[in-house]
Amino acid sequence: MKDFNLSYGHWDLYHKALKDEQRHDEKVQEAIKNNLAHLLSEESIIMTNGEGMARLPVRSMDEYKLRYGSNDSSQVGQGDGSSAVGDTIGKLPAQSQGKGEGAGDQPGVNYYEANVSLDDIEAHLFKDLELPFLEKKENGNEGEVEEFIYRDIRKSGVMGNLDKKRTLFSAMKRNTIKGTPGIYPITRDDLRFKTWEDVRKPESRAVVFALMDTSGSMGAFEKYIARSFFFWMKRFLETKYASVKIIYIAHHTQARVCDEEEFFSKGESGGTICSSVYEKALEMIEESYSPKLYNLYPVHFSDGDNLSSDNNKCVELVKKLTALSTLFSYGEINPYYRQSTLMKVYEQIKNEKNRFFIFKDKQDIYPALKHFFSVKEKATS
Structure with a gap:
């Protein structure tokens, strides 16, 4: 079977090569973390009951590339091997340093404006929040929380709990052993179902x-x-x-x-x-x-x-x-x-x-x- 990759990303940010997506996502998460105070007051989210989107500037992640320059300007080299950590080995040419006044003639920093959803913000915000001094009350009157935990895989169950991945794997394995590699046919014995257990815990x-x-x-x-x-x-x-x-x-x-x-x-x-x-x-x-x-x-x-x-x-x-x-x-x-x-x-x-x-x-x-x-x-x- 031919190998393939499935990927999801925001179109306005992840339009570069697939190999850059992970690094871009890290930049987005870092930008969210550093801008929580601004995002929490964003009206596009608050006034739409959390269904809106916020726009957040994220620094571009351009690939490193070689640039060829002329020899008529001063250059910054690597040094002769005698430098220590923290030593200054060169300075930028005078014309590239900002003067701190006037409109300026130097290029800015490239960045994208990425869409930020409520889920993105909450992932960073809620991990730092909790109810202070929450106590279990006397006389066993804690609330109980019911959870469904999938603990096992079985050959029988309702079709709504069918584990498609394990079912296909079982069919491929059986067909390969028989000398006919492939997904089909899928028999009743190939079906795998997820089973759950009700767990009640005090809260x-x-x-x-x-x-x-x-x-x-x-x-x-x-x-x-x-x-x-x-x-x-x-x-x-x-x-x-x-x-x-x-x-x-x-x-x-x-x-x-x-x-x-x-x-x-x-x-x-x-x-x-x-x-x-x-x-x-x-x-x-x-x-x-x-x-x-x-x-x-x-x-x-x-x-x-x-x-x-x-x-x-x-x-x-x-x-x-x-x-x-x-x-x-x-x-x-x-x-x-x-x-x-x-x-x-x-x-x-x-x-x-x-x-x-x-x-x-x-x-x-x-x-x-x-x-x-x-x-x-x-x-x-």
């Missing part, structure tokens, strides 16, 4: 409360940052955990539980009373999500423009909520470099189960995710 259950300020002071930029963060948080939790529930609560002067679509799309107005969302979360914990049964992770986003007379009440409720939770996180969207009165009182709370973060621009989404969803050493008392 600690968790509830994440997504709390978002939707008052009139939350402008388009503030709402975009909050929803972008919660978008990636949702993707991360659904990808890495099978028994994590997300509760969406929006608030202005009053708080209300809403569904996912409403949380990510509808806007509101009015004043800001942050204590309302903490009271709603505490109410739900008392009614349905006991800390004895669940790991609790409230995550609140606001611009910090809270009613001043409500700040002290917020501090007391945050302390109460923190005592019941595995971790309490607060993100403040503040692109104006001012200190809000709400963050000022929150920073006075000294508890290892509290994490705070101030957003200045879109690229803060990535460090905020790592700050809220990473395991750190617990402070010693």
Whole structure:
């Protein structure tokens, strides 16, 4: 049988020879890793619920080739063998060095703009994220995750589980032994089927409360940052955990539980009373999500423009909520470099189960995710 290769690649990047594809892919993955902060704020992905594509510049991988030059310019040689690591053995001609001013006359660096999908980004992002301090609760009340693991190959089974590769190999082997090399005929004895085993493993259950300020002071930029963060948080939790529930609560002067679509799309107005969302979360914990049964992770986003007379009440409720939770996180969207009165009182709370973060621009989404969803050493008392 004639040998052949099957290959898949992005057409706009992998149009070179097949032998370069692996090196290009390495460059793409390196570019994604180095540009996560930019990609996580990409509107083409966020606004299409993860179905969009981002464009990322990737340096070209041209093959090495010989160039012939004239002898009328200074050259850089290999040296006479007496040089050590780090020694300068030559300099570029003066005309090729940048002057640092003016438009410049030197060629730039070739690069391609590669399409980057959500899967490409998530592969790099999620490996660094996890729920901090996740615990198995008492009384054996961990959630159970069911998995199907293919452990064996048999000669009987349903056609949907037919292992085509092993079936063809068995037919070729049998026909070759008979002196008629080839795939056909395929007999019933050649069929091979994958079989699986149901595996149930314990996993600690968790509830994440997504709390978002939707008052009139939350402008388009503030709402975009909050929803972008919660978008990636949702993707991360659904990808890495099978028994994590997300509760969406929006608030202005009053708080209300809403569904996912409403949380990510509808806007509101009015004043800001942050204590309302903490009271709603505490109410739900008392009614349905006991800390004895669940790991609790409230995550609140606001611009910090809270009613001043409500700040002290917020501090007391945050302390109460923190005592019941595995971790309490607060993100403040503040692109104006001012200190809000709400963050000022929150920073006075000294508890290892509290994490705070101030957003200045879109690229803060990535460090905020790592700050809220990473395991750190617990402070010693």
